[in-house]
Amino acid sequence: EADVSTPFLEEMVAVVGIERARACVAEFIANATARCGRLEELLPGWESQAIVRNCQEVISMAETCGAIGLTEVLEELADAVSRDDRDAAAVLVGRVEATVSQLPAAMAACLGDVSRRWFSGPGRKAA
Numbered sequence: 001e002a003d004v005s006t007p008f009l010e011e012m013v014a015v016v017g018i019e020r021a022r023a024c025v026a027e028f029i030a031n032a033t034a035r036c037g038r039l040e041e042l043l044p045g046w047e048s049q050a051i052v053r054n055c056q057e058v059i060s061m062a063e064t065c066g067a068i069g070l071t072e073v074l075e076e077l078a079d080a081v082s083r084d085d086r087d088a089a090a091v092l093v094g095r096v097e098a099t100v101s102q103l104p105a106a107m108a109a110c111l112g113d114v115s116r117r118w119f120s121g122p123g124r125k126a127a
Contacts, residue, residue: 004110008066018115025107028065032058036100039093046086052078067107070099
């Protein structure tokens with residue numbers, strides 16, 4: 001569920017450096033966790049516009065950080081809400097929560113891999 005794109009994170013590291021990338025990822029995870037938690041609050045009142053808007057805002061951040069699994073499930077949720085499919089939306093909110101809970105470990109592992117590849121070996125800088 002918490003698929004993370006290594007090329008996205010490699011690009012971020014190339015542009016801002018490993019420490020800033022780690023800070024950006026930590027900020028993204030905190031923000032995504034809070035916003036995705038809000039989805040569960042919005043669902044019972046079927047605040048469809050707020051749900052879709054919240055999904056779109058998190059999708060934008062998730063794409064930047066390479067959180068592909070989260071992007072996909074949020075797109076599915078926004079689509080279900082747009083179709084007024086409450087049953088599917090309820091299931092998808094559960095998938096969003098599961099994905100968000102896996103995100104910190106998945107992104108840390110991916111950044112660790114990027115860091116090892118970029119900053120180890122002959123002629124490379126230390127992280």
